[in-house]
Amino acid sequence: MSSSPLLRIEDLDIAFRQAGRVTPVVQDLSLSIEPGETLALVGESGSGKSVTALSILRLIRAQTVVYPRGDILFAGQSLLHASEAQLRNIRGNQIAMIFQEPMVSLNPLHNIEKQLAEVLALHRGMGRQAARAEIIQCLDRVGIVHPAARLADFPHQLSGGERQRVMIAMAILTQPQLLIADEPTTALDVSVQAQILSLLQELKQELGMAMLFITHNLRIVRSIADRVAVMHQGRCVESNTRAALFASPQHAYTRKLLQSEPTGSPNPVDPASPVLLRVVDLSVAFPVRRGLLRRTVSNKQVVQQLSFTLRRGESIGLVGESGSGKSTTGLALLRLLNAGGSIEFDGQPLQTFNRKQMLPFRRRIQVVFQDPYSALNPRLSVMQIIAEGLQVHQRLTAEQREQRVIAAMQEVGLDPQSRHRYPTEFSGGQRQRIAIARALILQPELLILDEPTSSLDKSVQAQILDLLRNLQQRHGLSYLFISHDLQVVRSLCHQVIVLQHGKVVEQGECEKLFTQPQHAYTRQLLAFSQSAESEQDSVG
Structure with a gap:
């Protein structure tokens, strides 16, 4: 390795200005990354990981952020004191970033080809035809199936995992010296995670690329990092080589992270419990539009003939790889x-109801979406976001609403004192907890959870799962739990439905499916998951 680090963070303090106050979020941080090295930055949501990454590229609004002390040096050049012209030359060209939330990072008005071609035109001066060939090759490498046919798709036509893969492609097209990857595999199932990690390792070798890899998934850290830095409450509490840190963690918080895994089992369900939701032959098709007039040329079948029943107090897990139709369902x-x-639903044929007839059922059926930032209005405070459903569905005084919000925030592990802050002032995991609180406050009967723990670190993930089990037991809630994390599904769900390319390949009781899988695809998913678990066990 070179004697001179590619990136050096020296005694850095980061603080936010808010209402005349300056609040510290990162303190006394010192890190370095050598050329070709991968440094994993781990820690729970809100520990300062993403703020540190955004500060490297100066992507936080200058009006809101303060750097009271320290510096960030890239190839010997100060980034905190660089001009905008110097930063534009570094961003994308020399340092690229994969952001945590791909739906926010991709432009919803432009198709995939246009967004990726813009990167190649801006940073490599590439013409349209040459760019198209490079884009198709890159999309294929990150696991987009039939990439040439997907170039005209817009972000909303892709699954969460597919959007994340497009973001990865966008970052590596410029062949940067340093790649900052902020939770790049959060939305991906275990099989695609393995492909992406393998791809990043290959690119690292080919390009001599260094990586700052931000994650809460310690299995990934073990497979990809050279060194690991652990952050807790804005400070780096431990830094070491990967082998040394996993073999002999020194700090109590590091040991807690290594020991945190989803545990527990689903609450028992009364066999006499009535059916709450009955679904028969559910099918969804999206029109495929082409040309200037956006004429429909065909239909893409996304979900085909899905049938199941869900009883009161029961949980069904819906699993499958990205793009299999889980979120669409x-x-x-x-x-x-x-x-x-x-x-x-509760004996009522929802598919025949108009918007007005559906309104009373909106309170009884709530949802937690996969991407919490897209689902939260950035112009509303957390208090307004969580209380919004109460204003629509229940007649309460302002004081009563505030007390309900405080109670909901406490239930999901959020500080009620932060209720007057805005979504941008929270980490990804904290935003997901805000979304859960918003859903729970109306005391629904059915909760549809679309990857609700994917952006949470393991310790908080365990807390949320315990919370969901307790709420289910207390209120008789039913859950449709959409996830690619099979460990999480096993700890919460009574039944499992396995989807592949929109079709049900297997469904049945959770324990039976995990111990006696019948379909080859189910066995493949379980093999990836069990491989991940055995790796984790070897470190604990």
């Missing part, structure tokens, strides 16, 4: 997408 059950088949 959730949206169809909420009547946010047109779908064929029958959806019967």
Whole structure:
């Protein structure tokens, strides 16, 4: 390795200005990354990981951030004191970043080809035809199936995992010296995670690229990092080589992270419990539009003939790789997408209801979306976001609403004192907890959870799962739990449905499916998951 680090963070303090106050968020941080090295930055949500990454590229609004002390040096050049012209030359060209929330980072008005071609034109001066060939090759490398056919797709036509893969492609197109990856595999199932990590390792070798890899997934850290830095409450509490840190963690917080895994089992369900939701032959197709007039040329079948029943107090896990139709199923059950088949909730045929008839059921069926930043209005405070449903569905005084918000925030592990802050002032994991609080405050009967723990670190993930189990036991809640994390599904769900390319390949009781899988695809998913668990066990 070079004697001179590619990136050096020296005694850095980061603080935010708010209402005349300056609040410290990162203190006395010192890190370095050598050329070709991967440094993993780990810690729970809100520990300062993403703020540190954004500060490297100076992507936080200058009006809101303060750097009271320290410096960030890239190839010997100060980034904190660089001009905008100097930063523009570094951003994208020399340092690229994969952001945590791909739906926010991709432009919803432009198709995938245009967004990726813009990167190549701006940073490598590449023409349209040459760019197209490079884009197709890169999309294929990050696991987009039939990439040439997906170039005209817009971000909303991609699954969460597919959007994340496009973001990875966008970052590596410029062949940067340093890649900052902020939770790049959060939205991906275990099989695609393995592909992406392998790809990043290959690129690192090919390009001599260094990486700052931000994650809460310690299995990934073990497979990709050279060194690890652990952050807790804005400070680096431990830094060491990967082998030394996993073999002999020195700090109590590091030991807690290494020991945190989803545990527990689903609450027992009364066999006499009535059916709350009955779904028969649910099918969803999206029109494929082409040309200047956006004419429909065909239909893409996304979900095909899905049937199941969900009883009161029961949880069903919906699993499968990114793009298999899991999130689409959730949206169809909420009547946010047109779908064929029958959806019967508490004996009522929801598929026949108009918007007005559906309104009373909106309180009884709530959802936690996969991408918390897109789902939260950035112009509203957390208090307003969580209380919004109460204003629509219940007649309460302002004081009563505030007390309900405080109680909901406490239930999901958020400090009620932060209720007057805005979504941008929270970490990704904290934003997900805000979304959960907003759903729970209306005391629904059915909760559709679309990857609700994917952006949470392991310790908080365990807390949220315990919370969901307790709420289910207390209120008889039913859950449709959409996830690619099979450990999480096993700890919460009674039944499992496995989707592949929109079709049900296997469904049944959770324990039976995990111990006696019948379909080859189910066995493949379990093999990846068990491989991850055995790796984690070897460190604990």
